[in-house]
Amino acid sequence: MGLKKSILLIILILIIDQVSKFYIKTNFVLGESVDVYNWFKILFIENEGAAWGAKLSDILPISDNTGKLVLTIFRLFAIVGIGYWLFDIIKKQSPRTYILAVCLIFAGALGNILDSVFYGVLFDASNGNVATLFSDEPYGSLFYGKVVDMLYFPMVDTTWPEWMPYFGGSRFRFFEPVFNIADTAISTGVGILIVFNKRVFGEHDEEVDTSITSEEDYLSAKE
Template sequence: MSPKRAWLFIFLILLIDQVSKVYIKTHYSLGERTEVVSWFQILFVENDGMAWGTTLSDIFSFISDKSAKLILTLFRIIAVSFIGYWLFSVIKKKKSKVLIVAVILIFAGALGNILDSVFYGILFNDSYGQVAAFLPEEGGYAGLFYGKVVDMLHFPIWEGFLPEWIPFFGGQHFRFFEPVFNIADMAISSGIGILIFFNQRAFRELPKTDTPSEASHNNLT
């Protein structure tokens, strides 16, 4: 895959991700939902932390919420920089398309969520009991690097009480699928899934092709 194609792919993922987030942020108040079908809802939530809404301050009680948010955002920026370098490397070395597509998905998804964390706090006001405005006169709801990630895709496919015979969780209320996520999360999960389930195809060494000069030399010999 050429670098141009890779960047086009990344741009399209980011465009879909950011358009969907800006639409939700400027058309829904926090917690508002629209039922598309019984098992799929548009539900606006904001994630201030890591996966499942966990924050560093939940893990390390001595870290304040504000410091935890800044550390997490900076960590994401460093992580996506390494992923970007990895992507540049696999394209340059002409690794398998499966690996390149997987890294593209992970990179684009991570970058999409970083945009929220870095910029959304200064671009929008808060969504508590109201629909947020873009570039409000009174300023945004947080400073640079303190934005929250916008999530909206919810798939409550099944909800009920688990059978009593299930160890540890029997009789408890359960909903599948509980998490609310976004397009960027889908891209990251898809990329990781490709690396897990197509591991051998992703990391196999492709046969080297001769350069024009080498091919000419081989023909003469």
């Protein structure tokens, strides 16, 4: 998988991710939901923190604004590192599966970074009303945007039996997190690296082994 195809894939994911977020922001009020199926809903929420809504201010003795800024800056450094990683494996002609996985991770990370960096100055607040693009009164500032999430799969929504210790009578819902296309791309990329670990990281070694036909070839390959 070459550089051009990788760039096209990344652009395609970014377009789908951003179009879906723009649509939700400009058509849904915060907290509004639409049932697609019993097990799939479009639910508009905004994530101010990291994965699963976690905040640095919940862990460190810093304000929410400082935590948000630190997280956004960290994401920017991370995307540079992932970009270098992707360029390096393309240059080395790594296995296609490997490049595909890193493309997905890069595109997903970049998609959420766009929200964090720019959405605060592009939109006004979605609380109680539909947001306006290029509003005169944006809800935040540069680097203080919120990530838009909307995909929700409550495939199981029930209550634990009363006889169960500790959990009895409490509500159980699977799958609870609300996420977006960018999150899906990241999770898929990481999943590919885990599931196809041997194919991703062992393919080059196998190719070298099949090309060795003599002891001299083996010693040359080792050098």
